[in-house]
Amino acid sequence: MASEARRIFHLSDIHFGLENNRALDWVKQEIEEKRPDAVAITGDLTMRARHREFKAATHWINSLTAPVTVEVGNHDMPYFNPIERFFSPYKRFRGMAEKVEKELDLGSLAVVPLKTAVRAQPRLNWSKGWVTDAALEKCLAAIDSLPDGTQALVAVHHPLREVGTEGTALTKNGDKALRALAKRPVAAVLSGHVHDAFDILESTTDGPVRMIGAGTLSKRTRSTPPSFNEIDWDGETLTVRVRNLEDIDTRAMQIDDVPEDAMPPRGPADPVAPVRQVPRVDPPVH
Numbered sequence: 001m002a003s004e005a006r007r008i009f010h011l012s013d014i015h016f017g018l019e020n021n022r023a024l025d026w027v028k029q030e031i032e033e034k035r036p037d038a039v040a041i042t043g044d045l046t047m048r049a050r051h052r053e054f055k056a057a058t059h060w061i062n063s064l065t066a067p068v069t070v071e072v073g074n075h076d077m078p079y080f081n082p083i084e085r086f087f088s089p090y091k092r093f094r095g096m097a098e099k100v101e102k103e104l105d106l107g108s109l110a111v112v113p114l115k116t117a118v119r120a121q122p123r124l125n126w127s128k129g130w131v132t133d134a135a136l137e138k139c140l141a142a143i144d145s146l147p148d149g150t151q152a153l154v155a156v157h158h159p160l161r162e163v164g165t166e167g168t169a170l171t172k173n174g175d176k177a178l179r180a181l182a183k184r185p186v187a188a189v190l191s192g193h194v195h196d197a198f199d200i201l202e203s204t205t206d207g208p209v210r211m212i213g214a215g216t217l218s219k220r221t222r223s224t225p226p227s228f229n230e231i232d233w234d235g236e237t238l239t240v241r242v243r244n245l246e247d248i249d250t251r252a253m254q255i256d257d258v259p260e261d262a263m264p265p266r267g268p269a270d271p272v273a274p275v276r277q278v279p280r281v282d283p284p285v286h
Contacts, residue, residue, distance in 0.1 A: 004108045004235030007036040008153070009066070011228045012192025015075065015218035016057040017047030023217045023226035023245060024060060030243070031066055036230075038104050039066045040111055042192035042214060043073025043157030048080075049092060058095035069102040073157040073193065074117045074127045086119050103142060109151050109187065109233050114139040116158040116171055129158025129171030129193070136177050143184045151187040153231075159191045159213060159258045161202050170258065175204070182207035187238050190214070190229075195222040196255045197229060197242045212240055215253070224253050 009031060014024070031039065041061070046053035061068060070093075078085040078092070093100050101113040114136065116129035143152045160174035160181075171177075181189065188210040198213040215227035227244035242253040 004233070006038075006106045006109050006233040007034065008106075008109075008111070008231040008233070009034075009036045009039045009228055010042065010190050010212065010214045010231055011039060011217060012042040012157075012214035013044040013073070013195055013216035013218055013220070014041070014057065014060075015044055015047045015216065015220055016060075017050065017053040018219045019056070020217055020219050020226050026245065027217060027228055028060070028064065031064055034230075036066050037106055038111060039064055039068045040104075040153070040155050040190055041068065041070045042155055042190055043071040043117065044075040044192060045070065045073065046076055047218075049076055049078050051092065054092040054095070058093075061096055061099065067104055068096075068099050069104050069111050069113065069155060070096060070099045071101065071113060071155050071157045071192075072115065072117045074129075077117060077119065077126075089119050106233075108149060108235055109153060110146055111190075112139055112142045112146075112152045112154050114154050114156045114177065114189075116156045116160070121172070129156075129160070129174065131160070131171060131173040131177045133173075136173070136180060139177075140180055140184070143181075143186065146185070151185050153187055154181060154189045156189060156191045158193045159211060160189060160209075161211060161258055178202060178209050179204045179206045182209050186210075187233070188212045192216075194255075194258060195220060196224050197227055197253050198255050198258060199240050200257065210238070211258075212238075213258070215242070215244070223255065224248070227253060 045057040104111040118130045158171045160177050182204045183206050191213050195216040197215045200211050201208050202211050214229045217226050225244050225246045230241045230243050232239045242250040
């Protein structure tokens with residue numbers, strides 16, 4: 001089904017403030033040369049949600065020569081201004097407001113957003129994901145309104161899967177969201193946050209859901225170098241290729257599972273593979 005062929009570049013965790021300019025120049029050139037049908041950026045555009053970081057992110061994203069949709073990551077919520085965080089958390093996105101949580105129509109494929117970064121949570125670690133009932137209902141309504149035969153790529157920041165023991169799960173209500181998505185024509189869930197790529201099939205009581213995670217384009221790498229996902233759709237099947245600066249084979253770039261603690265590492269002893277580079281100064285966790 002050549003007429004339905006589509007190519008999506010899946011980027012995540014650019015972290016302007018600690019961005020990797022070599023990686024960004026490379027990705028921008030790839031977009032200009034390959035002209036993907038869409039670019040999905042699954043959150044954490046900035047490091048500390050500072051105005052200068054958003055200015056740099058806005059300039060770079062608006063310069064891309066492809067339709068773009070942007071998810072909000074936990075690092076994109078104001079850290080140092082609680083009033084703005086609670087009453088106007090998206091204010092600093094104003095230069096690219098039309099791209100935030102934007103649905104993209106790609107023919108037999110559509111990108112549909114699902115928000116997982118929230119202003120506050122009834123737990124200490126606000127960096128983790130939370131799927132509210134309102135956010136899930138909005139996403140499901142968008143999927144249900146797609147034309148017959150259209151598959152959805154659901155774009156989130158945090159991986160939806162709950163990992164580990166109860167109380168240490170990554171995303172609250174993630175299992176609930178996955179079960180609901182399993183009942184619908186969802187080709188995959190695209191996410192970021194963990195700074196390493198993965199492509200897994202998650203089983204639920206209502207069927208399987210494919211979960212595709214992108215790495216980082218920042219200096220805050222974990223076990224793999226800066227990368228993005230090149231996703232091809234032939235009208236029936238998604239094919240994912242992890243593109244990276246060191247030409248490592250895709251399979252070698254993909255971690256086997258979503259880490260239990262998916263926060264970027266704070267020190268060499270932090271979990272998940274050998275840590276490659278950790279900034280000397282980190283923002284607060286909350």
